[in-house]
Amino acid sequence: MRVEKSIQVLRLGHRFVRDDRTLTHLCLVSRALGAETIYLEEADRELMEKIEEVNRSWGGEFAVIEEGSWEKVIRRAKDEERAVVHLTMYGLPLHHKVEEMKSHSKYLIVVGGPKVPGAVYRLADYNISVTNQPHSEIAALAILMHELQEGEELKREFGKSRLRIIPKEKGKQVELKS
Numbered sequence: 619m620r621v622e623k624s625i626q627v628l629r630l631g632h633r634f635v636r637d638d639r640t641l642t643h644l645c646l647v648s649r650a651l652g653a654e655t656i657y658l659e660e661a662d663r664e665l666m667e668k669i670e671e672v673n674r675s676w677g678g679e680f681a682v683i684e685e686g687s688w689e690k691v692i693r694r695a696k697d698e699e700r701a702v703v704h705l706t707m708y709g710l711p712l713h714h715k716v717e718e719m720k721s722h723s724k725y726l727i728v729v730g731g732p733k734v735p736g737a738v739y740r741l742a743d744y745n746i747s748v749t750n751q752p753h754s755e756i757a758a759l760a761i762l763m764h765e766l767q768e769g770e771e772l773k774r775e776f777g778k779s780r781l782r783i784i785p786k787e788k789g790k791q792v793e794l795k796s
């Protein structure tokens with residue numbers, strides 16, 4: 619029997635204007651691939667409203683939580699017995715640790731920002747890279763979430779929604795529910 623994974627995401631730092639789309643995409647990917655929550659050091663009202671509208675339209679209860687202290691989020695995750703996985707291109711290769719990481723059922727995935735404090739590396743249970751080359755943190759998050767959940771996140775149902783895509787080989791069909 620497959621155990622459902624509980625995933626939360628912590629985004630360290632944020633450069634407003636420059637990272638606005640990146641932050642939105644981190645939220646959307648986290649939500650779409652099964653995370654329950656993303657913690658942001660600063661969250662503007664517009665972003666929070668966008669995500670609430672996505673939940674209303676497409677279903678789900680994904681939460682954006684503003685928390686000024688990344689350290690509090692990590693310590694709380696450890697108290698909840700979550701495996702803290704820090705995504706960094708300087709970490710150990712994902713394929714070397716993924717089987718060990720799958721033994722956990724609860725995670726906090728830490729996605730770095732402009733400059734990650736050294737304490738994050740020390741507090742993390744795993745410092746993991748999907749590649750040791752420069753790359754997108756959004757892609758790294760998606761790959762990690764996919765590996766931890768063994769593809770089950772792609773079958774996820776989002777419950778009550780106003781919109782639902784009807785999959786088709788060609789063309790587009792969206793069901794509007796009343």
